[in-house]
Amino acid sequence: MGSLKTHQSVHSGEKSYHCSQCGKTFSHMCNLKEHQKIHTGEKPYQCTTCGKGFRTSRELPIHQMTHTGEKPYQCSQCGKTFSAAGDLNRHHRIHTGEKPHQCSQCGKTFNHMSNLKDHLKIHTGEKPYHCSQCGKTFSRMGHLKTHQRVHSGEKSYHCFQCGKAFTQKGDLKKHQRIH
Incomplete structure (x- = not known):
């Protein structure tokens, strides 16, 4: 798929790449390859401090902050600190009660996308x-x-x-x- 077609699939919602194991579809090959590591258990990115493995390169530096204790992101409401900006953003939903992720099957809402993804497996049986x-x-x-x-x-x-x-x-x- 050319780069223009790949980009257009973002807007069209077209998902041309299929996981042969579970049937899940993706608009980008790189997302499919990352997903397939769930099935293979492959975790090529290793923490040199503790040996823990990760499926994606972006997870490793976030994990490494657990060893350094670095938590540069602070909640303005309660003072809790986080090593990743995304974790702080998700944490804010505790204070706001926001549940932006809705199940298209039953309408149930969730404050975290990961909770919605777990919930969807109830419907698919995955x-x-x-x-x-x-x-x-x-x-x-x-x-x-x-x-x-x-x-x-x-x-x-x-x-x-x-x-x-x-x-x-x-x-x-x-x-x-x-x-």
């Missing part, structure tokens, strides 16, 4: 995240990570009263009711 150990699939990466603790035995949730540890947040909450 479950792009696969457990490599048992094959179970998930619509959200966070749900896969939570599930993987079943296999690893990692217990990230600790009772502050007695010290007992749990793999699932819900199990900790149930346990805390006994105190």
Whole structure:
């Protein structure tokens, strides 16, 4: 696709590039290639400090600020600081109550695009995240990570009263009711 046609697709909404794994469409090849890394698990951009990998080059410098502690963006209403301007903009919606992202299927609104994208998977049934150990699939990466603790035995949730540890947040909450 020529650069003029590529640019015109932005205005026309034409999406000529299709993901062979899930059918999602894109107007730019670079967006398709970035998306496909979700399915392959490819994370070519590595943090030299902690080794964490990222699918896109723009995510890495934002992550690296977690190591330096740099948070140059400050909320004028509550003073909370952020390492990325986009995070500050999304945070402002807590104060305004703005939910600019609407589901075209059911009308439900969301304050973050990522929440809308997760929600849309309810309608499509898309479950792009696969457990490599048992094959179970998930619509959200966070749900896969939570599930993987079943296999690893990692217990990230600790009772502050007695010290007992749990793999699932819900199990900790149930346990805390006994105190």
